[in-house]
Amino acid sequence: MWKPTGVSLNSLAPGGKIGVDLADRTLLLVRLGATVHALDGICTHEGGILANGELHGLRIICPEHQANFDVTSGTVLADPDGIEPPTGTIGPLTRYPTRVVGGMVEVDLPYRLAPWTRSRAGGDPGPPATP
């Protein structure tokens, strides 16, 4: 489901980043050239806010313990303390499709499952029916 972020493409300079709270998620938006990448903005190690980290090319560095992630894929490039190659002890960041509509960045977020449906087999049932 496409969601407006409230961020205009022009406000995000190439090489820029910003954190956005959207639909109960904290996202990291990074603009590389004309493309905006959207990822979960919370570090998978211990919850560092990645929008507060340093961006070096494709690499976002967590401000807490310096794990590194590729902003184009969410892949872990370095474990905490910047240890490379990563050992698989922390997970990648989820990445979301983006588009620009009328100059504004939108992110395609999947529906969140209600807690009581998460263990149900058969996948995402979609949004709840409205009365």
Ligand code: FES
């Ligand atoms: S919280 Fe990000 S590396 Fe520890």
